[in-house]
Amino acid sequence: MRFSELDGRTVAVWGVGRETRSLARQLSARLPGARLVAVIGDDPERDRDAAAADEHLAPAPFVAGEEALRWSQGRGLEVLVRSPGVSIHKPQLEALRRGGVAVTTATGLWLHERDGASVIGITGTKGKGTTAVLASHVSATQRPTHLAGNIGHPVLDLLDVPAEEWVVLELSSFQISDLAHGPEVAVLTNLFREHVDWHGSEAEYRREKLRLLGLPGIHACAFRPGDEQVEAAIAPGARRVPFGAAGGWHVTDDGVADGAGTVIPPGALPLRGRHNAENLCAALAALDAAGFGRADLPQALAGVRGLPHRLQTILERDGVEWVDDSIATNPASSIVALEAFDDRDVVLLAGGYERGQDLSELARELAASERVRVVCLPVTGERLAAEAIAAGAASERIFNARDMEQAVGIARELAEPGTVVLLSPAAASYNAYRDFEQRGEHFAALVGARRAGEPAGDGGT
Numbered sequence: 001m002r003f004s005e006l007d008g009r010t011v012a013v014w015g016v017g018r019e020t021r022s023l024a025r026q027l028s029a030r031l032p033g034a035r036l037v038a039v040i041g042d043d044p045e046r047d048r049d050a051a052a053a054d055e056h057l058a059p060a061p062f063v064a065g066e067e068a069l070r071w072s073q074g075r076g077l078e079v080l081v082r083s084p085g086v087s088i089h090k091p092q093l094e095a096l097r098r099g100g101v102a103v104t105t106a107t108g109l110w111l112h113e114r115d116g117a118s119v120i121g122i123t124g125t126k127g128k129g130t131t132a133v134l135a136s137h138v139s140a141t142q143r144p145t146h147l148a149g150n151i152g153h154p155v156l157d158l159l160d161v162p163a164e165e166w167v168v169l170e171l172s173s174f175q176i177s178d179l180a181h182g183p184e185v186a187v188l189t190n191l192f193r194e195h196v197d198w199h200g201s202e203a204e205y206r207r208e209k210l211r212l213l214g215l216p217g218i219h220a221c222a223f224r225p226g227d228e229q230v231e232a233a234i235a236p237g238a239r240r241v242p243f244g245a246a247g248g249w250h251v252t253d254d255g256v257a258d259g260a261g262t263v264i265p266p267g268a269l270p271l272r273g274r275h276n277a278e279n280l281c282a283a284l285a286a287l288d289a290a291g292f293g294r295a296d297l298p299q300a301l302a303g304v305r306g307l308p309h310r311l312q313t314i315l316e317r318d319g320v321e322w323v324d325d326s327i328a329t330n331p332a333s334s335i336v337a338l339e340a341f342d343d344r345d346v347v348l349l350a351g352g353y354e355r356g357q358d359l360s361e362l363a364r365e366l367a368a369s370e371r372v373r374v375v376c377l378p379v380t381g382e383r384l385a386a387e388a389i390a391a392g393a394a395s396e397r398i399f400n401a402r403d404m405e406q407a408v409g410i411a412r413e414l415a416e417p418g419t420v421v422l423l424s425p426a427a428a429s430y431n432a433y434r435d436f437e438q439r440g441e442h443f444a445a446l447v448g449a450r451r452a453g454e455p456a457g458d459g460g461t
Contacts, residue, residue, distance in 0.1 A: 351381020
């Protein structure tokens with residue numbers, strides 16, 4: 001379904017986030033014949049308060065999620081636009097679909113409206129946001145480019161962007177799971193176990209993530225070769241642009257290279273860590289897949305700034321570097337964060353919401369490194385501590401904290417000049433915070449870098 005097809009229809013939104021607020025705003029401005037309804041989700045008070053604060057959502061009638069099917073049959077509900085965080089596997093949504101209600105997202109409406117033209121869609125378990133920033137930055141040195149999705153603009157705010165101007169779109173598995181139309185270029189940075197609670201299983205997460213590569217409208221795919229399931233998911237006829245291996249953009253000891261040799265030496269790489277060099281390879285492969293000419297490298301990377309909460313140095317004081325990597329919601333992300341400081345002593349703050357993730361590899365990394373001490377936060381921190389000790393970590397290098405405030409206090413006592421204090425939790429934040437941003441902001445406030453609730457800004461590494 002296209003956005004323009006909503007005119008005159010009864011449209012429900014489930015979840016009040018930036019995408020659904022943008023939808024309500026655009027409906028009001030462009031399609032006044034559409035009738036808007038708000039569905040109350042798992043947190044009714046939060047949803048009502050958020051909707052009441054938005055001038056376009058506030059007038060909409062509310063209906064509870066479990067009553068949506070009965071209400072739709074009596075009131076002619078035709079379309080439900082879900083926030084990405086609302087799982088397509090909710091029984092209420094499945095019942096609505098069986099009842100003839102089209103379930104989609106703002107991203108799905110926009111992509112179909114644009115027919116995916118001049119859109120680079122970037123997904124992956126790790127690095128998709130940074131890859132999108134890098135791709136849009138380099139692209140903008142050659143032609144008008146817009147950054148959208150979970151970072152940048154809400155997509156429906158770009159309805160008037162001409163087809164010849166490119167949009168770099170960050171996409172989560174939550175958005176991909178029910179997309180009906182793809183971008184012109186699809187990019188997969190990597191694929192690890194994640195979001196099992198939302199998708200229901202690791203196999204379903206992989207399947208729904210990989211849908212992006214085979215959707216209608218895909219002309220080219222940039223991907224890391226070597227995974228048969230990934231390569232089988234690519235749309236027939238789509239041009240294949242591999243990266244991460246010789247012949248394509250890849251990382252060497254001498255920097256980032258393409259098939260012709262080293263192009264970007266280590267000193268010119270804009271972001272810290274080998275994983276960010278790999279993200280740059282994915283970004284450059286994306287531009288190759290889109291048919292861009294070769295940018296002036298490394299000059300085109302000048303001015304790149306890392307995203308908040310992603311290995312972001314928020315304070316350097318008394319020789320101690322405080323780093324916010326709150327985005328690290330899985331163990332693989334925390335491992336690469338530690339690798340970025342492989343020549344430094346590190347105090348790692350880890351732990352959070354329990355989702356049953358496999359902590360064994362991170363535990364082994366901690367056991368193998370005498371330079372890392374760990375301050376463990378509830379709830380997964382307790383399991384990480386036990387697994388690290390079982391793997392051979394010295395118990396005197398592991399500390400337990402009841403909350404972030406105590407964890408920061410312990411880190412202050414442990415840190416000496418030259419130490420990095422790294423918040424890289426290897427877990428989601430939902431047991432203590434609204435999201436990873438709020439967790440990072442609280443960490444920064446406790447450190448003394450800024451007040452809680454202030455925007456994180458776009459600085460850092």
